[in-house]
Amino acid sequence: MFYKSRQLATALKQLTEENPKQEKKILNNFLDFCRQKNILYLLTGVIKQLKFYKKTEDEKKNLNINSFKKLNQDIVGDIKKHVGFDSAQKSEIVLNQDESLKGGFIAKYKGKIYDASVVRQLNTIKNKLEQNL
Secondary structure: OOOOHHHHHHHHHHHHHHOHHHHHHHHHHHHHHHHHOOOHHHHHHHHHHHHHHHHHHHHHHOEEEEEOOOOOHHHHHHHHHHHOOOOOOOOOEEEEEOHHHOOEEEEEEOOEEEEEEHHHHHHHHHHHHHHHO
């Protein structure tokens, strides 16, 4: 049988999520399985895939805001309301400056993108003008 790192990582993730109290036992059994099948060389890929899953989950639960300049707390509060940010969850607000936006912001929360950047607005106007020509 042929095994792939991604398949192994997905199975391991699912097992540990379904049985959080058995995590140590699951990991030991997983390592034994890898030894028996002589696929320990895949563990580096499994770890990379698990890190990717974690990063993706964090990005979905956190509110990520990219803006041209530092935003004041009133604007951040307005963005939180607009996207439906739930401060009761274990979520963080991640603020980043991105000068390529030229103004405005792009917020990402729960897998959705809220684009209020000047670049997007200019592109929208440009596209409408081009359609009318």
